Amino acid sequence: MATAIAAMMTIAASAQIGSPYIHDPSTVVECDGKYYTFGTGGGGLISEDGWNWHSGGVRPGGGVAPDAIKIGDRYLVVYSTGGVQGVRYGSHVYAMWNKTLDPESPDFGYTDPIDIAGSNGYEDCDGIDPGLMMGPDGRLWLVYGTYFGYLRVVELDPATARAIGDPVNVALSCEAGEMMYKDGWYYLLATHGTCCSGVNSTYEIIVGRSKYPTGPYYDNLGRDMIHGGGRLLLASEPRRIGAGHFGRFIVGDGIEKFSFHFEGDLDRSGRSVLAIRPLMWKDGWPVAGKPFENGEYSIVSERRGYSLELAVNNVPMNTGARGLSRNADGPVVALEDQKLSDVIGTWPEGNIDLRIGPELFRPHQAWVITEVPEAGGYIGGAYCKITLAGTDRTLTATADREITTVPEFTGAPEQLWRIDQLTDGTYRIMPKLVPGTDQELVLISVADSTPSLGVFDPDSDNSKWNLNKH
Amino acid sequence: MKIMNKILLAVFLVTAAAATGNAQKKNAKIDVAEALKGYFKPVTTPYATPDEKGFIRRWMMLEPISKPNSTNRVFTDTYTRENLSVEYFPGQYTVIPKDGDKVKVTMEYQPPVNLTSNRPAAPQGQQPKFVKATLTWHALDSDHFFVKLFRFATGLDKDRYGVIFWTVTVINCEEDIENVRLAVGSNKAARWWVNGEELLLLAGDRHMGVDSAVSDRITLHKGKNILRGVTMNGPGMSEFCARFIDDTGKPVRNFTITCN
Amino acid sequence: MNRWVIKALYLFTACLLSLQAFAAGEGDKAQFSDYYTPATASPATPDVEGFIRRWTILEPIAKTFSSNSMLTDNFLSEAMAETYFKDQYTVIPVDGSKAKVGKTNLVWHSLDSKLFFVNLLRFAEGYGKEYFQQMYWAVTIIDCEEDIENVRLAGGANSGAVWYLNDKEILRLTNDRDLIVDDCASQRVTLKKGRNILRGAVLNGQGMATFCLRFLDEQGEPVTGYTISSLLKKR
Numbered sequence: 016m017a018t019a020i021a022a023m024m025t026i027a028a029s030a031q032i033g034s035p036y037i038h039d040p041s042t043v044v045e046c047d048g049k050y051y052t053f054g055t056g057g058g059g060l061i062s063e064d065g066w067n068w069h070s071g072g073v074r075p076g077g078g079v080a081p082d083a084i085k086i087g088d089r090y091l092v093v094y095s096t097g098g099v100q101g102v103r104y105g106s107h108v109y110a111m112w113n114k115t116l117d118p119e120s121p122d123f124g125y126t127d128p129i130d131i132a133g134s135n136g137y138e139d140c141d142g143i144d145p146g147l148m149m150g151p152d153g154r155l156w157l158v159y160g161t162y163f164g165y166l167r168v169v170e171l172d173p174a175t176a177r178a179i180g181d182p183v184n185v186a187l188s189c190e191a192g193e194m195m196y197k198d199g200w201y202y203l204l205a206t207h208g209t210c211c212s213g214v215n216s217t218y219e220i221i222v223g224r225s226k227y228p229t230g231p232y233y234d235n236l237g238r239d240m241i242h243g244g245g246r247l248l249l250a251s252e253p254r255r256i257g258a259g260h261f262g263r264f265i266v267g268d269g270i271e272k273f274s275f276h277f278e279g280d281l282d283r284s285g286r287s288v289l290a291i292r293p294l295m296w297k298d299g300w301p302v303a304g305k306p307f308e309n310g311e312y313s314i315v316s317e318r319r320g321y322s323l324e325l326a327v328n329n330v331p332m333n334t335g336a337r338g339l340s341r342n343a344d345g346p347v348v349a350l351e352d353q354k355l356s357d358v359i360g361t362w363p364e365g366n367i368d369l370r371i372g373p374e375l376f377r378p379h380q381a382w383v384i385t386e387v388p389e390a391g392g393y394i395g396g397a398y399c400k401i402t403l404a405g406t407d408r409t410l411t412a413t414a415d416r417e418i419t420t421v422p423e424f425t426g427a428p429e430q431l432w433r434i435d436q437l438t439d440g441t442y443r444i445m446p447k448l449v450p451g452t453d454q455e456l457v458l459i460s461v462a463d464s465t466p467s468l469g470v471f472d473p474d475s476d477n478s479k480w481n482l483n484k485h
Numbered sequence: 486m487k488i489m490n491k492i493l494l495a496v497f498l499v500t501a502a503a504a505t506g507n508a509q510k511k512n513a514k515i516d517v518a519e520a521l522k523g524y525f526k527p528v529t530t531p532y533a534t535p536d537e538k539g540f541i542r543r544w545m546m547l548e549p550i551s552k553p554n555s556t557n558r559v560f561t562d563t564y565t566r567e568n569l570s571v572e573y574f575p576g577q578y579t580v581i582p583k584d585g586d587k588v589k590v591t592m593e594y595q596p597p598v599n600l601t602s603n604r605p606a607a608p609q610g611q612q613p614k615f616v617k618a619t620l621t622w623h624a625l626d627s628d629h630f631f632v633k634l635f636r637f638a639t640g641l642d643k644d645r646y647g648v649i650f651w652t653v654t655v656i657n658c659e660e661d662i663e664n665v666r667l668a669v670g671s672n673k674a675a676r677w678w679v680n681g682e683e684l685l686l687l688a689g690d691r692h693m694g695v696d697s698a699v700s701d702r703i704t705l706h707k708g709k710n711i712l713r714g715v716t717m718n719g720p721g722m723s724e725f726c727a728r729f730i731d732d733t734g735k736p737v738r739n740f741t742i743t744c745n
Numbered sequence: 746m747n748r749w750v751i752k753a754l755y756l757f758t759a760c761l762l763s764l765q766a767f768a769a770g771e772g773d774k775a776q777f778s779d780y781y782t783p784a785t786a787s788p789a790t791p792d793v794e795g796f797i798r799r800w801t802i803l804e805p806i807a808k809t810f811s812s813n814s815m816l817t818d819n820f821l822s823e824a825m826a827e828t829y830f831k832d833q834y835t836v837i838p839v840d841g842s843k844a845k846v847g848k849t850n851l852v853w854h855s856l857d858s859k860l861f862f863v864n865l866l867r868f869a870e871g872y873g874k875e876y877f878q879q880m881y882w883a884v885t886i887i888d889c890e891e892d893i894e895n896v897r898l899a900g901g902a903n904s905g906a907v908w909y910l911n912d913k914e915i916l917r918l919t920n921d922r923d924l925i926v927d928d929c930a931s932q933r934v935t936l937k938k939g940r941n942i943l944r945g946a947v948l949n950g951q952g953m954a955t956f957c958l959r960f961l962d963e964q965g966e967p968v969t970g971y972t973i974s975s976l977l978k979k980r
Contacts, residue, residue, distance in 0.1 A: 103598075139633075139722075162692065163722045188672060188692035188722065209558055209690040217690065242630075242726075243670055243694025328817040329920060372920075417932055461965070462899050462930035464918075469963070477965065 032388065032397075033067040035060060035289040039080040039144070039191065042262030043274045043291070043394070044090065046116040050394065052262070052274060052289060053081040053092065060289060066392025068289060073118040076109060076128055080144040080191065080260065086155070086173055089114050092125070093176075095133075095143035095159065105136030108145045108159050110176035131178050132159055132169055139164030140184075146193035148228075149173070150201070156228050158203065161190035165241070166205060168194070168229050185230040186240035189221065191260045200224045200299060203232045203240060204248065204261040213287075214279030216257030221245030222301060235300065249303040254281040255290065263294065264394060269437050269473025271295075272395045273303070291395040293436035304436045307396055309385045310484050311404050313374060317441045317479035318460040321371040325379040325403065325420060329372075330358045353377050355405040366419045367408070371464050378405065381485065390431050390447075398431040398447055400424050412446035416456060416468045434482075441479035443471060517623060520640040524633045528584065528624040532657070532741040539728035539736020540630035541712070544652045545582050545744050548620040549638045551592045553613075553647035554719035557690040560674040565688040569649070569676045569715050577651065578681065581711065581745050584624035591615050595647055624744045631670075631693060634716060634723040649717045652725075656710040657741045662729075663704045665737050667712070668696040671725040675716040679703055693724050696734075705729065705740065777871035780864050784840065784855035788888065788972035795959035795967020796861040797885060797943070801838050801975045803830075804851040805869050805879035813921035813950045816905030821919060824880065824948065825907050834912065837942060838884055839976040853884075855975035862901075862924060862957035865947060869954075876954060881947045883956075886940060886974045893936040893960075896968050898943075900958040901928040908945035908958070910934055916945075924955045936960065936971060 037054035043065075044051050051072050053059035056079075059072020074081060074092060081094035090113045097106040109128035117123060133142035141163040148156045155173040160166035166189060169182035186192070189205035196202070202224045208217035223232035223240040231239050238244025249258040257278030264272045271294040279285040293304025314323040334350050355378040362379075374380065381404035390398040401410040402424060409424040410432065424430055428448035435443045444458040449468060456468040460477045472478045518527050533543040550573050554560075574588040594614040623641075627633070632652065638645040656679075667684050669677055670693040677685040677700070684700035691697065716725055729737040789799040806829050810820070830844035830851075838844070840855035854872070858864070863883070869876035898908060898916050901924045908916040908931075915931040922928065947956045960968040 139636075188694075207692060212558060215558070238695060243692055243697060245694075326818070328819055329814075331814070415932065461897060461961075463925055463928045465930040467930075467932070475965075 031062075031066060031068050031289050031291060032392070033062070033069045035068040036070075036283075036286050037289050038276060038287045039260045040262065040274055040276050040289050041080075041082045041092075041260075042084065042147075042193070043264050044083045044085055044116060046085070046090065047120075049117065051083070051116040053083060053094075054276075055079045055081075064391050065291070065394030066397055071118065072116070073123075075125060076111070078109070078143075082145055082147045082193070082262070083116070084147045084149060086149065090116055091147065091176055093131070093145040093147060093157070094128075095145050097141065097143045103136055104134055104138075104141040104163050106142040107133040108142055108157065110171075112176070129176065131171065131176055132157060132167075132182065134160075134164075140167055142167075144190045144192060146191070146204075147171075148194035148196065150228055151196050154228070156194055158185070158192035158194050160186075160192060162188050164188075166190070166192045166203070168203075170228075183229040184241060185232055186223070186245075187243050189240075189243075189245065191220075193261045193263070194228065195263045195301075196228075197296065198299070200226065201228045201232075202301065203230070205240070205245065206259040207245060208250070208257070208259075210257070210259060210278060212257070212278065213285045214256045214281055216259075216278035217250075218257035218259040218278050219250035220248040220258050220261050220275060220303075222248050224299070246300060248301060249275070249292070251277070252306070255279075255288070256281070258290070264291070266394065266435065267471075267473070269439070270435050270443065271438055273301075293395065294438065295436065295440050296438045297440075302440075304440075307384075307386070307399075307434055307436075308484070309383075309399075311381055311383050312485060313376070313380060313483040314382055314401075314444070315374065315481045315483055316371050316460045316463075316466075317476040317481060319371065319463040320374070321463060322374040322380045323382065323466060323480075324370055324372050324377070325362065325408075326368045326370045327358075327362045327379055329375075329377075330361055359406070364422070366421055368417075368419050369410075369466050371460060371466050376485075379403070381405075382410070384432075384434070384482070387426070387431060390426065393433050393435075396434060399434055400426075400430060401432055401444075412449045412456070412468060414449075414451040416449060416452065416454075418458065418466060418468060437473070437479060439479075441476075442482055443478065444480055445471070515641060517625075517641070520642075521625065521637065522640075523628065524636040524640065525623075525625040525627055528626055528744060532743045533626060534741055535728060535736065535738045536630055538630060539730065539738050541654060541656075541727050541742055542627040542630070542632075543742040543744065544625055544627070544632060544654050545584070546623050546625055546632075546634075546637055547582075547588065547651040548623070548641060549634070549643050549645075549648035549650050550590055550620065551595050551618075551644045551647060552649050552717060553593055553595045554717070555647070557673055557719040557721065559719070560688050560690060560717070562686065562688045565674040565676070565717070566686060569674070569717055573649075578678070578713070581653065581655065582622040583745060584622060586622045587619050588622075589617060589619050591617050595644060598645060630695075631724050631726040634718070634725065638723075645723075646718065646720050648723070649715060650723070651713075651715050653711065653713040655743045655745060656705055656712055656729075657743060658705050658707050658710065658739070660707050661704055662737060662739065664702045664732050665705055665729045666702055666731075667700040667727065668698070668730045669714070669725060669727045670694045670697045671716060672721075672723055673716065673718040675714055675725065677712075677714040677727070679712055680706070680710055693726060695726060696728075696730065699730065702732075705737075775867055775870070777867065780859055780867045781856040781871070782859065784857050784975040784977065786977055788974045789857060790972055791959060791967065791969045792861060793969075794861060795961070795969050797887075797958050797973055798858040798861070798863075799856070799973040799975060800858070800863055800883045800885050801840060801853050801855040802863070802865070802868055803838070803844055803853050803882040804872055804874050805865070805876065805881050806846050806851065807875065808878055808880040808948060810878060810948075810950055813904040813952070815950070816920055816948055818917070818919050821905055821907055821917060821948070825914075825946065829880070829882075833882065834909070834944070836884070837886065837976060839978060841978055855977060861926075862955050865949070865954040865956065876949075877952075878950050879948070879954070881949075881954065882945070883947070884942065884944045886976070887936060887943055887971050888940055888974065889936050889938050889971045892938050893968060893970065895933045895963050896936060896960045897930040897933055898958060899927040899930040899961045900956060901925040902947050902956040903953050904947075904949050906945055906947045906956055908943065910943055911937070911941055924953075924957060926957060927959075927961070930961065933963075936968075 167182035838853035
């Protein structure tokens with residue numbers, strides 16, 4: 016166990032743990048409290064918490080690039096096969112239903128796959144890489160296609176998954192199509208670049224948008240995706256190369272993630288791995304969030320821009336010029352920051368409560384946020400401890416639905432924090448557990464200078480924080 | 486004539502007739518318009534103009550030269566320049582061909598495409614074999630803003646993967662048009678010239694994005710300007726689009742396009 | 746008309762004009778009545794935004810500190826541990842009654858603020874008292890028909906302040922602050938059915954001295970379902 020934990024800790028922060036190996040993952044779908052994603056070739060990954068993934072997903076039919084969606088009380092899974100019957104680019108999209116994705120469930124069982132879309136091998140389309148979207152009006156859409164020719168969109172009957180009407184060309188020379196809808200816009204995600212070359216892949220996720228599900232889709236320069244347009248969402252991160260096969264996962268109002276694979280993860284033998292990141296929105300465009308990084312931060316309220324701090328006396332720094340003096344005589348020197356050792360002797364022992372105060376980058380305002388790998392995680396991240404820099408003093412939720420700091424980290428669930436980046440780029444900070452209640456409470460500002468725990472309100476700056484890395 | 490001589494003559498004549506017949510079958514005229522329907526039409530008008538978005542649709546196009554590439558990942562700058570600098574026929578950088586003109590080339594052999602596999606057939610661990618071929622120039626108007634090289638090849642029953650396409654057209658201006666840029670989207674690697682000056686080298690496993698690469702500013706001179714491009718591909722689709730844009734990124738349209 | 750009468754008329758007019766000017770100058774100065782009216786026997790309610798405007802305030806007590814940045818936690822703890830007058834944590838003062846501080850008798854005044862905040866500087870000035878480097882004690886009575894649970898006392902102050910509800914400290918504002926609505930909030934408390942006493946002290950060095958207070962519910966909305974009273978002399 017210790018070796019496994021040590022091994023996990025050597026992997027860069029915020030990579031999904033376990034065995035997240037998959038290629039062309041479907042959108043992540045939740046079923047009875049677990050998370051599922053299916054990939055090329057068959058099978059798929061399951062996670063109990065959205066962070067630790069293992070094999071075990073069951074999807075018959077082989078083929079490539081499946082997608083999945085929950086409709087009503089059942090699950091629709093699509094996948095594609097290419098080059099059937101000896102015809103190059105003659106491909107098929109198949110659809111099948113299941114009452115559950117849990118292979119251990121007595122209700123588990125796929126219907127026979129039906130052929131719903133594809134390409135005849137002689138047209139400018141290769142009908143693989145299906146992607147599903149339920150629109151705001153209950154209409155179901157399928158996008159499919161790859162680099163050979165066009166991506167196409169066709170409407171499906173949500174009761175049977177059969178195509179309604181003719182497909183429409185919507186983009187050129189890309190693959191891994193997926194659609195989503197937000198605030199009056201339909202978005203088409205796809206990939207450009209070379210796939211399947213491990214750490215040398217130039218795979219990247221691009222996006223265009225339209226007022227109609229059948230397009231035309233334009234990028235941020237007004238280029239039609241039929242003209243190869245597309246605004247970049249994500250290509251690579253340090254150590255992880257070649258993003259592709261976007262899938263959106265809505266956690267709640269104001270909190271969204273997206274799943275995809277990296278073609279090559281340099282920390283994992285260059286394998287293709289599942290990744291999940293925050294999805295933000297800016298000026299009507301989706302923006303990829305970054306993975307969380309362990310480090311020293313100021314935790315700053317979005318409400319007022321004040322910094323979370325221990326409720327201790329401010330110890331003034333007796334250095335430097337003051338007041339209105341404009342005395343420019345003498346050498347100019349860099350003054351040291353106030354050090355922890357300068358002030359810790361003035362603090363009480365035992366628990367110390369918290370305030371939010373003007374940011375002065377002082378020791379009582381500096382927090383080290385560190386993932387705790389053995390504490391498990393949630394979709395897109397691992398639970399963290401939040402300790403005062405240079406000490407073991409730990410932010411803790413209390414049974415009064417308030418917060419305090421205790422002198423030492425014990426790993427108790429009230430000392431573990433879930434950190435989700437919201438769609439506007441700020442953060443929700445939530446304890447794993449608040450003692451004495453089942454209520455889901457988050458760190459809030461109840462006043463400019465007073466932090467507490469309360470119910471998350473995605474429309475209120477009181478519920479939001481910024482993490483400013485030192 | 487002696488009988489043996491008559492027999493020999495008869496054999497000769499029959500063989501000659503058969504050979505001629507075969508030759509005729511081999512060179513049977515393809516109905517180009519039918520073969521390329523949906524993508525190209527043979528040129529019938531004296532000149533064309535850029536379409537409403539400035540794309541150039543009239544081209545002299547040479548049937549593809551075989552140059553097998555089993556993957557599109559080889560198209561580095563160096564590989565692209567080296568392989569698109571091979572002189573396959575005399576005058577390849579200067580010719581302004583006419584419809585039906587032929588060139589003789591020596592090119593790398595590749596077996597007919599195998600549609601049941603996922604990769605075009607490529608020589609496995611052997612020395613490349615070279616064959617002679619006669620390729621024809623076609624004067625065509627594209628039905629689309631793009632030039633679908635792949636369908637040009639398949640329509641004429643030529644090699645479709647691992648191929649090099651030469652294309653040339655003539656831009657006619659009434660006055661100098663200064664400060665314009667050649668804007669090309671290309672699947673895949675390519676080199677482009679105007680009036681013999683190389684403006685673009687396009688490398689990488691690229692796709693055809695409108696204006697995905699543009700040249701430095703040039704002047705289209707009053708009179709004739711020769712726009713020439715060569716495009717190379719491995720597996721998959723091959724196509725390009727080309728237009729001229731001004732300093733504000735808007736298409737330049739005040740010229741005509743001819744084949745000569 | 747007689748020359749002297751005309752001169753007298755000019756003089757009279759000049760005097761009148763001077764008086765006007767003088768009166769205008771007096772009118773520019775802040776008037777106590779712009780800030781306060783005397784509290785009445787009828788219970789008040791929080792204003793529409795929930796602010797508590799009725800207070801019984803003691804004329805200020807001198808407190809030496811050169812700068813508001815000295816108003817740290819420790820300083821306030823020490824300040825509140827001192828005894829300034831008899832029963833300072835239990836008295837429910839009657840309007841007009843006195844508290845002896847050292848050798849001086851200071852008077853309690855029951856007032857309704859005309860603004861959402863209480864301007865202590867104008868209070869002191871209105872009664873001819875010093876207003877810099879002072880400590881101002883204030884008390885008010887809150888009556889509820891039922892328990893009101895899970896509310897927070899939210900306030901701002903210029904500058905430091907400590908507040909007690911029913912004898913328990915629930916809110917402290919430290920350091921050199923500006924008056925900001927809902928700058929600080931207490932933990933959740935209950936306003937109990939019946940009578941509740943809200944008591945506190947505001948300290949200020951230089952500059953304006955003010956405070957504002959209201960109760961907020963779990964949604965951050967003002968609580969207004971209670972009445973506010975002062976004890977007035979029986980007439």
